[in-house]
Amino acid sequence: MxxxxxxxxxxxxxxxxxxxxxxxxxxxxxxxxxxxxxxxxxxxxxxxxxxxxxxxxxxxxxxxxxxxxxxxxxxxxxxxxxxxxxxxxxxxxxxxxxxxxxxxxxxxxxxxxxxxxxxxxxxxxxxxxxxxxxxxxxxxxxxxxxxxxxxxxxxxxxxxxxxxxxxxxxxxxxxxxxxxxxxxxxxxxxxxxxxxxxxxxxxxxxxxxxxxxxxxxxxSNNNTSRVYQYRRQVSKLRALGIIESKKYFDNKRLIDRQKYQICKSIIISSNKHDKVEIMRIVYQHLRSNPLRIIYNFKLVGHLLSKLINLK
CATH class of the missing domain: 3.90.550.10 (Spore Coat Polysaccharide Biosynthesis Protein SpsA; Chain A)
Incomplete structure (x- = not known):
C-alpha cells in the first residue's frame, strides 16, 4: 500500500x-x-x-x-x-x-x-x-x-x-x-x-x-441539519441557483424537480415566525425561475396548507 x-x-x-x-x-x-x-x-x-x-x-x-x-x-x-x-x-x-x-x-x-x-x-x-x-x-x-x-x-x-x-x-x-x-x-x-x-x-x-x-x-435532535433545518433549506435554494448558473448540464426537468423539492422543504420546515418570509421566498423564486405548471400548483397547495395550519 x-x-x-x-x-x-x-x-x-x-x-x-x-x-x-x-x-x-x-x-x-x-x-x-x-x-x-x-x-x-x-x-x-x-x-x-x-x-x-x-x-x-x-x-x-x-x-x-x-x-x-x-x-x-x-x-x-x-x-x-x-x-x-x-x-x-x-x-x-x-x-x-x-x-x-x-x-x-x-x-x-x-x-x-x-x-x-x-x-x-x-x-x-x-x-x-x-x-x-x-x-x-x-x-x-x-x-x-x-x-x-x-x-x-x-x-x-x-x-x-x-x-x-x-x-x-x-x-x-x-x-x-x-x-x-x-x-x-x-x-x-x-x-x-x-x-x-x-x-x-x-x-x-x-x-x-x-x-x-x-x-x-x-x-439526534442536536444535529445542525435538524436545529437549523429551515435556514439550511433556504441556503440550499441559493446553492441550487449557483449550480444552475454554472450550466454543468442541460436538463430543465431535473433542475425543476430539485427546485420543487427544496421549496417544499422550506415550506414544511417553517414556523409561525416565517410566514411572510416563506411567501416572499416562494413567490420570488417562482417569479424568477418559473417551474413546470404541475410543480407550481403543488407548491401553492403546500404553501396554503402550511399557512392555514400555522397558529
Whole structure:
C-alpha cells in the first residue's frame, strides 16, 4: 500500500461527550499515516480544553485550533485544508464514528484508480449507539452501489449527484490538491454547501466508492441539519441557483424537480415566525425561475396548507 498522508478535519462547536467517540474512532484506524485537526468554531465553553487534556498524550497526531468568531463548519474545513500539507483530506463530524478500516480501505481503492475522491456506505445510530433508520441507510447504500463509479461519465455523475445527497461528507476522502484547485466549500452557504461542492467536484474529477458500511452517522435532535433545518433549506435554494448558473448540464426537468423539492422543504420546515418570509421566498423564486405548471400548483397547495395550519 502506498503510504499516502491524510489530514483529518474535525470541526467542533459546544460538543457533548459523543466527540470522544469520534476522536477515538480516528485513533482506532488500522491505517496510521494521518494527522487529526480539531478546530473549535468559537465555542463559549471549555470543550476544547477538556479535549486537549483527555488526549494530552496524543500531541504528535492531534493538532488544535480555535476560531476567534463563529464561522460555521464549511469555513473551518477550508481553513484547515489551506494549512495542512497531506496528500488527502478526510472529514469527520463531532457526533459521528468511523469503523477501523475506513481510511485503509479508501486508500487501497484510490491507489488502484485515478480517482481524486473516495466515499463509502453508511449506517445510522442514535445517542445510545443503537442502529436506527435501517431502511433509509439500506436505500441510500443500494443507490450508491448501483452506480458504476468506475465508468460513469463526468456529466452523468454530475447529474446524479445533483439529484440528491448521494455522498455523505463524513464518509469522504478527497485529494487535497483537487480540493484546493476547485476552491473548497462555498463558506457563504449554511446549507447545501457539501451538495454544491460534490456537483462541482464531479464535473471535473473522478470519484471512487467503497461499497462497505464504514461510517456510523449519529442522528439526534442536536444535529445542525435538524436545529437549523429551515435556514439550511433556504441556503440550499441559493446553492441550487449557483449550480444552475454554472450550466454543468442541460436538463430543465431535473433542475425543476430539485427546485420543487427544496421549496417544499422550506415550506414544511417553517414556523409561525416565517410566514411572510416563506411567501416572499416562494413567490420570488417562482417569479424568477418559473417551474413546470404541475410543480407550481403543488407548491401553492403546500404553501396554503402550511399557512392555514400555522397558529
Amino acid at each position: 502506498i503510504n499516502k498522508s491524510i489530514d483529518i478535519i474535525l470541526p467542533i462547536y459546544k460538543p457533548n461527550e459523543s466527540v470522544f467517540n469520534a476522536i477515538d474512532s480516528v485513533l482506532n484506524q488500522t491505517y496510521t499515516n494521518w494527522t487529526l485537526h480539531i478546530i473549535d468554531d468559537n465555542s463559549k465553553d471549555a470543550s476544547l480544553q477538556i479535549i486537549k487534556q483527555k488526549y494530552s498524550n496524543k500531541k504528535g497526531v492531534i493538532r488544535y485550533y480555535k476560531l476567534s468568531e463563529n464561522k460555521r463548519a464549511a469555513y473551518a474545513r477550508n481553513f484547515i485544508a489551506g494549512k495542512c500539507k497531506g496528500d488527502y483530506i478526510a472529514f469527520l463530524d463531532q457526533d459521528d464514528i468511523w469503523l477501523p478500516k475506513k481510511l485503509g480501505n479508501q486508500i487501497s481503492l484510490i491507489n488502484e484508480t485515478s480517482a481524486k475522491a473516495c466515499h463509502t456506505n453508511i449506517s445510522f445510530i442514535n445517542v445510545d449507539d443503537n442502529c436506527i433508520n435501517i431502511k433509509q441507510a439500506e436505500k441510500e447504500n443500494t443507490f450508491r452501489n448501483s452506480i458504476n463509479w468506475d465508468s460513469i461519465s463526468p456529466i452523468e455523475l454530475t447529474k446524479t449527484l445533483f439529484s440528491g445527497t448521494h455522498i455523505r461528507l463524513v464518509s469522504a476522502m478527497v485529494s487535497r490538491k483537487a480540493f484546493i484547485d476547485i476552491g473548497g466549500f462555498d463558506s457563504t452557504l449554511f446549507g447545501g454547501e457539501d451538495w454544491e461542492f460534490w456537483v462541482r467536484f464531479a464535473n471535473k474529477y473522478r470519484i471512487a466508492h467503497v461499497p462497505e458500511d464504514l461510517i456510523m452517522r449519529r442522528i
